[in-house]
Amino acid sequence: MNRRQLIIGAGAATVGAVSILGSGAFTSVSAERKISISVADDDRAFLRMEPLVKEGIDGEATGRSSTNGRQVEFEIPGDDNGENSAAGGVGLDSVYEFHDLLEVHNQGTQPVTLSSTYDGDAFADLALVTDSGVLREDPPALGVGDSIAVGLQIDTHGSDPGEFEEELTIVAERVGGNRD
């Protein structure tokens, strides 16, 4: 495992405050503190994400979701043999859903809710979706060790024909919010 040392300024601030009280001994302290952090690939992270190899035509994978070895990514239409080669893309002024593209697994220690945000402008909306709908206002809770299959919803109302590379933010938050 690859660990890195980081320099943290918080300790310095505390000590520095003491100096203002008048001792005058020193004007600056730089204190190094050690924090161990491991950055993991998506398939081993606390929020584990793995592409679901969705069976397409003739039982072959569509390639609509994949991993570059570190992070998952999506491509519509897919680039694998199971995709319908006649499809040029999603139609305009439409809402498309592609279910079961990604499995998200909670490998942390607390239940979390799973949702997504999108602030791009190529589409009217881009979001994670399940058979129960878009993961937004009332996102599903994921217990420790639980997993959920999610897909993509793409709203092309107002979109132009073309190829777009967009960013989707996948959000996992502790159930009940981020305060103790």
Next chain:
Amino acid sequence: MERRKFLIGAGSLAAGGAAALGSGAFTSVQADRTVSVSTAADNDAFLALDPSNSTNQAYASNAGSGAVTINLDSDAGVEGTGVNRNSTTQINDIFKVRNQGTQPVVVYVDPSSIENPTTSDGFGIDPQASNRPNGDYVNTSGISGGVEDDQISLTGVFSNPPYEYSAYVSDAEQGTADATEEFVLEAGESFDFGIYVNTADSDVSVSETIQLVADATVVPSSYDGQGE
């Protein structure tokens, strides 16, 4: 087709930061991931609406450049400029609806999206499907002229139709799996999209948008391919 791909580190860093808190492990993760999407004109999309081989393609426009429009007015590529008064007009095969996805879907029109549904009198429209690959419905001989043997209303998949149709699955079958199978398109399959227009003794000029739906999740579990 070549698409650029790039890495974004924010997701990994957020996960690592949470670990540093020690106590509760991860409280929040925000991971940015790349989504590459191609959009396509209707004649090329996953759910293709393609007039190129249709008998009545003159009534369709824009399918090759964006979202298809049906013109039953002076924009139609014909000499006439509208449907007759006090008539029922049936125009089949304006474009093909073709499933260019990877799994069977049920294709229908949401009746609530039709602003002017057909009634026994007055102006109204109803979208139709004919030349369908699945299901076993056959129209009775008494039905109005121009209706094809396997023609059904695309709103007929609903169990409680709010209005009258020109042709639809029989009352007894509505809402059943057997009826729903009439609306299935497997990958690569298509049917002809048409429209039925009912008019009264007055001029009408409307423009409305109807919502065509293709849904893989409502294909009946009993569906096992052709014919049933």
